[in-house]
Amino acid sequence: xxxxxxxxxxxxxxxxxxxxxxxxxxxxxxxxxxxxxxxxxxxxxxxxxxxxxxxxxxxxxxxxxxxxxxxxxxxxxxxxxxxxxxxxxxxxxxxxxxxxxxxxxxxxxxxxxxxxxxxxxxxxxxxxxxxxxxxxxxxxxxxxxxxxxxxxxxxxxxxxxxxxxxxxxxxxxxxxxxxxxxxxxxxxxxxxxxxxxxxxxxxxxxxxxxxxxxxxxxxxxxxxxxxxxxxxxxxxxxxxxxxxxxxxxxxxxxxxxxxxxxxxxxxxxxxxxxxxxxxxxxxxxxxxxxxxxxxxxxxxxxxxxxxxxxxxxxxxxxxxxxxxxxxxxxxxxxxxxxxxxxxxxxxxxxxxxxxxxxxxxxxxxxxxxxxxxxxxxxxxxxxxxxxxxxxxxxxxxxxxxxxxxxxxxxxxxxxxxxxxxxxxxxxxxxxxxxxxxxxxxxxxxxxxxxxxxxxxxxxxxxxxxxxxxxxxxxxxxxxxxxxxxxxxxxxxxxxxxxxxxxxxxxxxxxxxxxxxxxxxxxxxxxxxxxxxxxxxxxxxxxxxxxxxxxxxxxxxxxxxxxxxxxxxxxxxxxxxxxxxxxxxxxxxxxxxxxxxxxxxxxxxxxxxxxxxxxxxxxxx
DNA sequence: ATAGGGTTAG
Numbered sequence: 001x002x003x004x005x006x007x008x009x010x011x012x013x014x015x016x017x018x019x020x021x022x023x024x025x026x027x028x029x030x031x032x033x034x035x036x037x038x039x040x041x042x043x044x045x046x047x048x049x050x051x052x053x054x055x056x057x058x059x060x061x062x063x064x065x066x067x068x069x070x071x072x073x074x075x076x077x078x079x080x081x082x083x084x085x086x087x088x089x090x091x092x093x094x095x096x097x098x099x100x101x102x103x104x105x106x107x108x109x110x111x112x113x114x115x116x117x118x119x120x121x122x123x124x125x126x127x128x129x130x131x132x133x134x135x136x137x138x139x140x141x142x143x144x145x146x147x148x149x150x151x152x153x154x155x156x157x158x159x160x161x162x163x164x165x166x167x168x169x170x171x172x173x174x175x176x177x178x179x180x181x182x183x184x185x186x187x188x189x190x191x192x193x194x195x196x197x198x199x200x201x202x203x204x205x206x207x208x209x210x211x212x213x214x215x216x217x218x219x220x221x222x223x224x225x226x227x228x229x230x231x232x233x234x235x236x237x238x239x240x241x242x243x244x245x246x247x248x249x250x251x252x253x254x255x256x257x258x259x260x261x262x263x264x265x266x267x268x269x270x271x272x273x274x275x276x277x278x279x280x281x282x283x284x285x286x287x288x289x290x291x292x293x294x295x296x297x298x299x300x301x302x303x304x305x306x307x308x309x310x311x312x313x314x315x316x317x318x319x320x321x322x323x324x325x326x327x328x329x330x331x332x333x334x335x336x337x338x339x340x341x342x343x344x345x346x347x348x349x350x351x352x353x354x355x356x357x358x359x360x361x362x363x364x365x366x367x368x369x370x371x372x373x374x375x376x377x378x379x380x381x382x383x384x385x386x387x388x389x390x391x392x393x394x395x396x397x398x399x400x401x402x403x404x405x406x407x408x409x410x411x412x413x414x415x416x417x418x419x420x421x422x423x424x425x426x427x428x429x430x431x432x433x434x435x436x437x438x439x440x441x442x443x444x445x446x447x448x449x450x451x452x453x454x455x456x457x458x459x460x461x462x463x464x465x466x467x468x469x470x471x472x473x474x475x476x477x478x479x480x481x482x483x484x485x486x487x488x489x490x491x492x493x494x495x496x497x498x499x500x501x502x503x504x505x506x507x508x509x510x511x512x513x514x515x516x517x518x519x520x521x522x523x524x525x526x527x528x529x530x531x532x533x534x535x536x537x538x539x540x541x542x543x544x545x546x547x548x549x550x551x552x553x554x555x556x557x558x559x560x561x562x563x564x565x566x567x568x569x570x571x572x573x574x575x576x577x578x579x580x581x582x583x584x585x586x587x588x589x590x591x592x593x594x595x596x597x598x599x600x601x602x603x604x605x606x607x608x609x610x611x612x613x614x615x616x617x618x619x620x
Numbered sequence: 621a622t623a624g625g626g627t628t629a630g
Contacts, residue, residue: 245624247626
């Protein structure tokens with residue numbers, strides 16, 4: 001805030017003709033035009049130590065504090081920024097004679113923006129203003145990027161104002177960073193206003209990219225895709241970055257048809273070959289196919305890649321995990337190691353790779369294999385984080401080893417114990433019907449966070465399923481008193497390229513009546529017995545409970561799919577919560593009776609129903 | 621020298 005005030009108070013930004021004190025031109029005398037010998041070593045520097053040695057050699061050659069030497073060193077540090085190299089750069093920067101050229105200030109700011117240390121970046125800007133150096137077009141992008149990284153909205157707004165006063169706010173390099181600043185600081189409407197008001201309606205591809213990416217990152221895939229369509233309608237050429245965000249939006253929505261089209265588009269544009277970002281685009285394509293239910297397509301794209309980095313291996317392994325294929329996940333992992341043995345420079349696993357592996361073992365019930373991989377992390381110098389511990393808890397608990405999971409959490413140090421771990425355990429207590437442990441775990445969660453409606457629902461259903469109605473009711477009552485909300489269940493299905501959404505008990509859909517009848521008929525004919533025991537609401541009759549189950553969003557989406565797709569077509573459904581037990585049972589029956597494959601993406605994984613069976617083996 | 625970017629438990 002002090003920095004913001006300093007920016008606001010600076011006369012440079014408040015007078016119409018900026019102050020330009022005379023430059024003591026003495027610095028520029030007799031500079032050698034070619035780099036002195038020690039400086040030719042700079043490109044080979046790999047560490048701060050190397051740099052200091054070059055500096056020492058320069059000093060020895062009588063180039064002590066020579067502006068050219070200092071500039072070269074500072075530039076080098078800022079091109080390879082780390083907190084150490086930036087500290088060294090700053091040390092040298094402070095020895096530079098006074099300057100008028102913004103170049104070195106910009107260089108320093110860029111280094112700080114990449115580290116990122118926004119307060120130091122702003123410090124350089126303030127210094128610039130104090131020295132009466134006028135910012136140029138290169139000054140603002142780095143500064144704004146630093147503010148976005150540090151979520152410094154007040155400072156960012158000041159810089160926005162400063163850029164506007166100096167006429168740089170509409171600059172094609174500044175505008176996208178401004179959009180990004182507001183988006184990263186959580187003010188999406190402000191970002192959108194800038195985008196809409198910009199000359200030409202945001203007609204530059206990078207502005208579109210900034211806006212589309214912002215939507216994708218805020219989990220607004222629909223908005224992102226709408227912008228993508230508008231971009232194409234306006235004839236703005238999408239770039240690699242555009243397709244990355246668009247693919248990630250397709251992945252969120254589970255829109256296989258659209259995702260496949262974008263894959264083809266990316267291929268036609270050459271985004272998947274011979275470009276520096278082709279590995280990233282391929283990763284996004286693989287992730288999209290994995291999340292849209294086609295593990296085969298994901299693997300085919302992966303196989304076709306000439307080079308693979310850690311992230312693309314991870315994405316492939318995560319796709320296997322989503323589909324419950326721990327066998328494939330592990331075989332990809334082994335292949336990764338084999339490549340590493342053949343080529344020491346090939347990619348190795350990181351924390352994300354292991355998350356994928358652990359979650360794959362968890363989904364497949366491979367407890368011992370999972371624990372083995374967890375212990376193997378050490379051999380790969382990957383240190384486990386809370387997420388990995390969460391996988392281990394899930395691995396043990398889902399398999400019914402509830403006590404072991406419980407003790408595992410207790411033995412973790414403070415910074416790793418989080419209500420989320422207990423929440424994982426609570427879910428497993430529910431699926432294994434352990435009311436006593438469930439109640440104790442629930443109490444632990446409540447110590448930390450009593451606002452999560454899902455926790456109450458799980459415990460209440462657990463009690464109800466065990467016939468302990470009084471306790472179930474008490475938990476529901478507690479939930480009401482705490483005002484804890486539950487996310488409404490929502491399922492989406494893509495039919496003919498359009499995504500249709502259904503909410504639990506949805507009466508708003510144009511086909512609502514037909515869908516209801518369809519679900520009722522199916523319920524009658526499929527010989528399915530509704531699991532009314534899980535419905536805990538005061539004073540409901542059995543029929544009312546059954547009716548409530550029939551209104552679940554997954555069932556509505558399945559009925560819609562059956563009515564609106566040709567016989568035999570695969571149904572692809574995405575749900576925002578875990579699939580309900582009753583719906584899971586019905587999906588199995590539908591897959592057999594109607595001869596349909598049903599791919600249902602859960603909050604956590606895929607359920608692939610075929611011939612009356614589910615790929616999860618009823619283990620989830 | 622400046623902008624926008626892929627994978628991440630349950």
